[in-house]
Amino acid sequence: VVLAIILVRQGISTEGVEQAFLAAIALAVAAIPEGLATVTAVGLALGVRRMAERGAIVRRLPAVETLGSATVIATDKTGTLTENRMRWETFAPPGGDFAPLEALDGQRREVAERVAVLCNDGELEPPVGDPTDIALLAASGPERVDALRAAWPRAAVIPFDSERKRETTVHRGPDGILELQIKGAPENVLPRCAGTPRWREEILARNEAAAGRGTRVLALARRVLDTVPSDLDEAAVDLELVGLAGLRDPVRPAAAESVAEARSAGIVLLMATGDHPGTATAIAEEVGLAPAPVRARTGRELRSDGFAADPTQNAVYARVDPDQKLELVRLLQEGGHVVGMTGDGVNDAPALRRADIGIALGRRGSDVAREAADMVITDDDLATIVAAVREGRGIYDNVRKVVDYLVTGNLGEVLVVFIALLSLPALGIPLFPLQLLWINLITDGMPAVALGVDPNDPKLMRRPPRPRDQGLLGWERIRLLLARGFLIAAATLAALLVSRYGFEASWEEARAVMFTTLVAAGLLYAFAVRRGSGGPFSNRWLLLAVLGGFLAQLFIVYFPPAQELFATVPLDLRDWALALAAGAAPSILLWLTFRGEKTRPAQAPG
Structure with a gap:
């Protein structure tokens, strides 16, 4: 023209x-x-x-644009909202309440330390392994850990996994004695312990009260064996409950501020964790994830009743399995949400892959989780995720x-x-x-x-998330x-x-x-x-x-x-x-x- x-x-x-x-x-x-x-x-x-300087390493460039559209972020508790710096602080014997670990002495402390150290896959020097395992070892110190492991070599093991929620080991003692030991979630260990139903209910009540204060509780139990069994789970019955170990993981100082910033940006934050519902709700209330009182839906409830039509109605999902995280992502996406999901384990990979933004926790995450994710957070901090969204x-x-x-x-x-x-x-x-x-x-x-x-x-x-289909x-x-x-x-x-x-x-x-x-x-x-x-x-x-x-x-x-x-x-x-x-x-x-x-x-x- x-x-x-x-x-x-x-x-x-x-x-x-x-x-x-x-x-x-x-x-x-x-x-x-x-x-x-x-x-x-x-x-x-x-x-x-x-973003990399801040600790968020982008593995796939389209994730940068998708971050600005995120409407829901499902995050773990340990490491993201808390410091992932566990400390064994309290202990409750079978018939007593929680008291400072320092107050425990004599034979009872010796047995508790032995189970905590031996039924444990962590290393103390240098610290390697799950933060909970490292915290249990730190309470005894490196010399005591080395001495116990030298005197009680391991003969068999079933490692901890998210389904069993317990670890089982067998050790041979100095006099040739064989001892089966279990460490895990109280609700999974107590049914295998010798005791009356009412006794178990009282122990679980103490567990619930401690979890409601934000304490992570592990049950320690043992049993003397004659021979190394071919099936450890079959042999793990009529156990002697050693006691309940109470561990604390401090909330990150910036967690509440990060939660508030995400909420002001129109992003719904959900907690999807394998931890006890009481611990999860206590942390959720502390950081302002949802107005108190917060009620957690457990993996067991989800198995029987399923998710709500709108999964964002519940801010906390506790004791959930990896396949339930995947189902949560699917339902949120079907509801029109752009979903970010954090994960660290091998079993989290399908949920990370399915999410619009898969976020691997780099400090404690597996290589499989990192490969499946769109972004890796090197410090596991929720503040870094919110900064990446910004x-x-x-x-x-x-x-x-x-x-x-x-x-x-x-x-x-x-x-x-x-x-x-x-x-x-x-x-x-x-x-x-x-x-x-x-x-x-x-x-x-x-x-x-x-x-x-x-x-x-x-x-x-302070703006709402951008619609993903907005050109x-x-x-x-x-x-x-x-x-x-x-x-x-x-x-x-x-x-x-x-x-x-x-x-x-x-x-x-x-x-x-x-x-x-x-x-x-x-x-x-x-x-x-x-x-x-x-x-x-x-x-x-x-x-x-x-x-x-x-x-x-x-x-x-x-x-x-x-x-x-x-x-x-x-x-x-x-x-x-x-x-x-x-x-x-x-x-x-x-x-x-x-x-x-x-x-x-x-x-x-x-």
Whole structure:
């Protein structure tokens, strides 16, 4: 179309065809935001680096965008909400209440330490293994651990797993005695102990009370054998209950703040843990995961009754198995949620793979979990996950700013050329090919890159999650950007008309004013698209890019060889005042429009 209009105006001649062809090509180049791919790649790379510095290693780049859409995050308790720094603090003998471990002495302490140390797969120096195992070993100290393990070598073992919730070992003592030992969840160990039903109920009641205070309770039991049995589980009956070990894992100092930030961002946080429901609810109430009193649904209840129609109605799921985590993810996704799931074990891999964002806990996670995950958290901290969500939102926000900036500026250029060609025949070619390419270079180059690394909006985590199917350029967005492009075009053409008819300048001088106005409008529009990102001076790279753009424009307006190359003429102060005022007008008008907009708080339900 441009080619045809220029040919009609210039006439079909060698020079006319050449000018028309070059103008059409230049306009086509100006219309395409060719810098978008580069700027997006740079923004993603820098964002991923910032996330890695914070402790969130992204294994699959699409996860960065998905993070900004997360509506539900199902997290473990140990390590994410707590410090994963277990300490054995209390002990309850079979007939007594919990008391400080230091108060336990004599034969009872010796037996309790022996079971805790021997029925244990951890190592103390250096610390290797499950934090619970390490805490039990630490209570005895390295010398005592070495002495017990040397005197009581292991003869057989069934390791702890999430289904049995206990570990069983057999050891040969100094006098050739064989002792079977069990360590595990009280509700799984007590049925194998000798005692009356009422006695078991009393022990379990003490367990429930301790768990309700946030204590993790393990039952320790033993039995003397004649020979090493072929089936340890069959032999693990009529056990002697040694007692209940009470361990504490302090809540992370930043856990409550992270939970509050996630909720303010419209993200529902769920706890899915293998721990006791009492311990889980105590921690959930302490960090504000849900309003007190919190009720946990257990894996056993889920087996019999199934999940609720809306799984987010329950904030805590305790004693759940890996297959139930997978079912939880599936149901949440069917409900329209974008789900993040944490996990560390081999059995967690299916749930991590199924989740929209699989988050492996790197400090204690298995290699299989890391391979299945989209992101690995090196410190296992919920605060790192929330920071990654914030960074993911920020990256998407910056990409959107760049798209707005480039598309609006390019539409403005195209509209200026089309409208001037149709309405101002005396002007001839509105903007020469090199002028169009210069505008494209100055406005689509460094300012766009600077927008791609814009600081995060302080209100970013007070917005609701972005719908996952929301594109960068939907029809509504295109209409909005087209209107902004018209605004820039109108201001630019107004400067042309004021220069030509108000200041009675020549068409060449008026074209130079229009050219400078369009450059100024493009550079200043960068500040309008980054509204809410900490003020106009918070992005020093953008300030430098805009300043550099204006200095470059001064150069081609006043340097004689550049004047000839770009077909410009020197502008006086009146022309500059007009160009800057007209160039700033669209951005000022947009800022006035933005002032009335408020960020809607996005409190998560519950």
